[in-house]
Amino acid sequence: MSSSPLLNELIEALRCLPGVGAKSAQRMAFHVLERDRAGAKRLAERLTTAVDRIGNCERCRTFSEERICSLCSNAARDRSILCVVETPVDQIAIEQATGFRGHYYVLLGRLSPLDGLGAKELGIDALANRLAEGEVSELIIATNPTVEGEATAHLLSQVAREAGVRATRLAHGVPLGGELEFIDRGTLAHAFGGRQTLTD
Numbered sequence: 001m002s003s004s005p006l007l008n009e010l011i012e013a014l015r016c017l018p019g020v021g022a023k024s025a026q027r028m029a030f031h032v033l034e035r036d037r038a039g040a041k042r043l044a045e046r047l048t049t050a051v052d053r054i055g056n057c058e059r060c061r062t063f064s065e066e067r068i069c070s071l072c073s074n075a076a077r078d079r080s081i082l083c084v085v086e087t088p089v090d091q092i093a094i095e096q097a098t099g100f101r102g103h104y105y106v107l108l109g110r111l112s113p114l115d116g117l118g119a120k121e122l123g124i125d126a127l128a129n130r131l132a133e134g135e136v137s138e139l140i141i142a143t144n145p146t147v148e149g150e151a152t153a154h155l156l157s158q159v160a161r162e163a164g165v166r167a168t169r170l171a172h173g174v175p176l177g178g179e180l181e182f183i184d185r186g187t188l189a190h191a192f193g194g195r196q197t198l199t200d
């Protein structure tokens with residue numbers, strides 16, 4: 001605790017960031033006061049603007065300051081393929097790593113009853129309505145391969161089946177550059193079970 005109540009409040013507020021404990025928060029607070037007040041002012045303004053103005057796209061639920069995000073309103077993208085991800089970060093990862101040109105649906109979470117996250121919170125109804133529009137022919141389920149992610153994938157595949165839409169799931173396997181002896185058993189078993197025919 002310092003002798004300045006305002007400084008104490010700043011340190012406490014910084015702890016809302018993930019991975020920032022008491023020590024890191026203290027270091028950050030001292031850093032901005034000692035060395036970068038202008039940067040801190042800019043950060044404060046950006047934080048306020050972002051929190052006030054960024055909402056969620058009405059169509060895909062990703063973060064957006066527009067009612068419909070730029071990706072959803074991009075006419076060049078393929079509306080027949082819809083990729084479901086847990087978070088906007090997952091969406092960005094797929095965008096950067098693949099040549100995917102379809103649309104996304106962001107759940108903003110995964111099924112987790114203990115955290116109060118059910119079908120309603122994940123926007124499953126809106127997704128079902130979207131599939132019922134008839135435009136989507138493939139639903140790519142890109143939830144994480146965790147217990148909760150798998151439960152979510154199961155629910156999504158049911159929604160797709162009810163709408164008569166083909167559901168696909170990301171393959172699980174051996175990481176590129178990895179060596180079999182160092183790969184965990186679950187991943188290796190999945191990769192082995194999901195082996196594919198080599199074609200030439």
Ligand SMILES: [Zn+2]
Pocket residue numbers: 057058059060061062068069070071072073
């Ligand atoms: Zn969108």
